[in-house]
Amino acid sequence: MKGIYVLGIGGSSFQRIELAKACGYEILGLFHYNNDRTGQVDHGYTIIGSFEDMFAEDIQGKYFLLTMGDMNIRKELFHRIVSAGGIVPTLIHPTAEISEFAAISSDGVIIDSQVIVQSDCKIEEGVFICSQSMICHQTTIEPYVFVAPKSLIGARLRVKQFAFIGQNATIISTKVKEIGANSIVGAGAVVTKPVSDNQVVVGNPAKVFGK
Numbered sequence: 001m002k003g004i005y006v007l008g009i010g011g012s013s014f015q016r017i018e019l020a021k022a023c024g025y026e027i028l029g030l031f032h033y034n035n036d037r038t039g040q041v042d043h044g045y046t047i048i049g050s051f052e053d054m055f056a057e058d059i060q061g062k063y064f065l066l067t068m069g070d071m072n073i074r075k076e077l078f079h080r081i082v083s084a085g086g087i088v089p090t091l092i093h094p095t096a097e098i099s100e101f102a103a104i105s106s107d108g109v110i111i112d113s114q115v116i117v118q119s120d121c122k123i124e125e126g127v128f129i130c131s132q133s134m135i136c137h138q139t140t141i142e143p144y145v146f147v148a149p150k151s152l153i154g155a156r157l158r159v160k161q162f163a164f165i166g167q168n169a170t171i172i173s174t175k176v177k178e179i180g181a182n183s184i185v186g187a188g189a190v191v192t193k194p195v196s197d198n199q200v201v202v203g204n205p206a207k208v209f210g211k
Helices: 013-022 051-055 071-083
Strands: 002-007 025-032 045-050 063-066 200-202 207-210
Touching: 002 013, 002 051, 013 025, 013 063, 025 051, 045 051, 063 071
Parallel strands: 002 025, 002 063, 025 045
Antiparallel strands: 200 207
16 A cells, blocks of 8 residues: 555545545645644644645655645646656546546546546546546547536547536537637536637536636
8 A cells, every 4th residue: 555645635635535545545644735734633634734844855756646626736736746756646536437448647637436438538637537527438638627526528529728627517529629728617518519718608508608
């Protein structure tokens, strides 16, 4: 069993801890973004310091789990950790169904329970796919995309970096070739045409709500 340190203590952190444990990791301690909670115990785990306390130590070869939902922070921390010799592993829940022909980055991907990733999909660095979502065949998910629970992302399309797919959204195969970078697909939206960079789309069928 490998030990792993957890960065970020918030609403979903302990769900991510459960994922790490399901993947065979032992939780060694928690790091908060500052020292306000150092020494506290939360859900039975000790908060051992801040992010900067962690970076002040030798982290070569150690494993780290990033639990925060802000993908820009996740990217920044990921690259700081890797540059210092640390490891941010991909975690895939044992109940997820991953095609043998899918390509999943080994760098910081989170795939939660009961997710389905079909053949010839490509899941890139730092992607976060929540429980019961499906990624259909021949689709690419670019770095630091967040896919909320029960989303259906159709076949043969590209979701560009830092896009956010809301809970229970549906993106239709063939009709949609691309979801733009930094775009937001609202919860429950049914997307029937491409979404440009930086757009917010909502509704059924989804329409542009703003930027």
